[in-house]
Amino acid sequence: MKNFRHIFIYILTIYILTSCVENKTLYETYFTDQRARINIVFQGDAYSQKASIKEIYKESVWSGSKNNLVDTLYYGEYRYSLYTKDGQLIFSKGFNNLFSEWRTIEQAKLTTNEFVESHWIPFPKQIVDFVLYYRDKSSGEFEELHRETIDPNSKNISIPKEFNYQIDTIQYSGNFSNKVDIVFVAEGYSHNESDKFKDDVNRATEYLFSMEPYSTRRSDFNVWALNSFNDQDDKTPLSSTFSTFGIDRYLTIPDHSSLGAILHNSHNDAVYILVNSSQYGGGGIYNYYAIGVSDHNLYGELFVHEFGHSFGGLGDEYYSSQVAYEEFYNLNIEPWEPNLTTRVNFSNKWESLINKETPIPTPNSYEYKNTIGLFEGGGYMSKDIYRPYLTCRMKENSAPDFCPVCIRAINKIIDSYVK
Numbered sequence: 001m002k003n004f005r006h007i008f009i010y011i012l013t014i015y016i017l018t019s020c021v022e023n024k025t026l027y028e029t030y031f032t033d034q035r036a037r038i039n040i041v042f043q044g045d046a047y048s049q050k051a052s053i054k055e056i057y058k059e060s061v062w063s064g065s066k067n068n069l070v071d072t073l074y075y076g077e078y079r080y081s082l083y084t085k086d087g088q089l090i091f092s093k094g095f096n097n098l099f100s101e102w103r104t105i106e107q108a109k110l111t112t113n114e115f116v117e118s119h120w121i122p123f124p125k126q127i128v129d130f131v132l133y134y135r136d137k138s139s140g141e142f143e144e145l146h147r148e149t150i151d152p153n154s155k156n157i158s159i160p161k162e163f164n165y166q167i168d169t170i171q172y173s174g175n176f177s178n179k180v181d182i183v184f185v186a187e188g189y190s191h192n193e194s195d196k197f198k199d200d201v202n203r204a205t206e207y208l209f210s211m212e213p214y215s216t217r218r219s220d221f222n223v224w225a226l227n228s229f230n231d232q233d234d235k236t237p238l239s240s241t242f243s244t245f246g247i248d249r250y251l252t253i254p255d256h257s258s259l260g261a262i263l264h265n266s267h268n269d270a271v272y273i274l275v276n277s278s279q280y281g282g283g284g285i286y287n288y289y290a291i292g293v294s295d296h297n298l299y300g301e302l303f304v305h306e307f308g309h310s311f312g313g314l315g316d317e318y319y320s321s322q323v324a325y326e327e328f329y330n331l332n333i334e335p336w337e338p339n340l341t342t343r344v345n346f347s348n349k350w351e352s353l354i355n356k357e358t359p360i361p362t363p364n365s366y367e368y369k370n371t372i373g374l375f376e377g378g379g380y381m382s383k384d385i386y387r388p389y390l391t392c393r394m395k396e397n398s399a400p401d402f403c404p405v406c407i408r409a410i411n412k413i414i415d416s417y418v419k
């Protein structure tokens with residue numbers, strides 16, 4: 001009897017050891033501890049687009065998850081995947097960009113434009129195929145846009161030398177591989193405003209962690225402050241501007257690859273560009289960046305809303321404001337954002353969270369303020385797009401919280417970094 005128990009424990013030990021090894025195998029087989037920054041050029045207009053790799057840099061450390069390498073959320077207008085030479089998928093990530101937003105405005109019907117942007121992958125040990133996909137507007141499915149082989153030993157891969165801005169620790173919870181690393185980038189702060197920048201980052205951080213689900217998940221985050229201060233007082237490092245696409249409060253940066261260069265020595269799972277200004281404005285694009293001002297009294301509200309876009313992949317639940325986008329959502333397909341639905345494939349969204357007694361669609365009345373339902377209006381349209389809750393931080397700054405569906409979606413994203 002005793003022997004059998006020993007054998008059983010022996011087998012169990014072998015099993016546990018083997019499964020630990022297997023969990024690490026995918027990352028360690030194919031990637032080094034470093035990462036590559038890939039600058040991609042997107043070109044086109046409202047009708048067509050193309051993309052290619054402009055340059056590749058070898059950077060310090062991969063700060064993303066080493067266990068969760070293949071994205072299963074399928075968010076974003078774009079997606080890139082890495083394949084081994086025998087066709088095994090070893091990494092993928094979805095994202096959105098300013099180019100895809102620009103393609104929906106009137107100007108894109110008249111002229112072409114070019115955007116250069118930075119994306120990161122764990123640094124491959126062997127030759128891989130990098131494949132970029134775009135989401136087809138009429139089918140909602142991903143289609144191949146560009147395919148290129150990356151040779152990790154290529155002489156064309158360079159080491160960035162541009163900047164070495166000081167990075168301060170605001171909150172440290174543990175090793176970057178198992179944490180969400182938020183980096184705040186200083187925009188429009190001079191060298192003698194370093195204390196102000198740190199105070200502003202601390203205020204924004206405390207605001208974020210005062211709200212669910214961030215307050216419960218606080219120990220899953222590291223927070224860093226990147227001191228990208230101005231050399232000259234008249235110049236901001238990222239040249240951020242208000243009034244993007246004619247919307248006064250839409251704040252963006254014109255060149256995403258300049259942000260990529262500034263971030264080269266940081267852990268940057270999620271980026272917030274903090275703009276030293278009191279004018280109201282911000283923006284947030286999924287797995288791209290979020291940006292907002294420091295000195296407006298709604299700085300905290302702005303931060304968590306824009307971060308909801310960039311980190312959580314959440315859509316706007318409002319529909320009353322004037323926006324420049326034309327036909328932003330195709331009503332014949334299900335939007336990819338987890339908090340909006342056209343009812344084309346509602347069972348993949350929050351349908352299972354709705355009680356049987358709740359009327360569908362759910363009236364936009366105060367009576368249903370604490371009810372998960374199907375409320376008409378969202379995604380810049382008052383008809384035929386639906387949101388989950390009467391109000392939410394993705395709808396308006398005056399809402400007390402994120403709605404339960406957004407909270408669930410943010411938790412899912414946090415899980416993808418820490419597990």
Ligand SMILES: [Zn+2]
Binds near residue numbers: 388
């Ligand atoms: Zn919501």
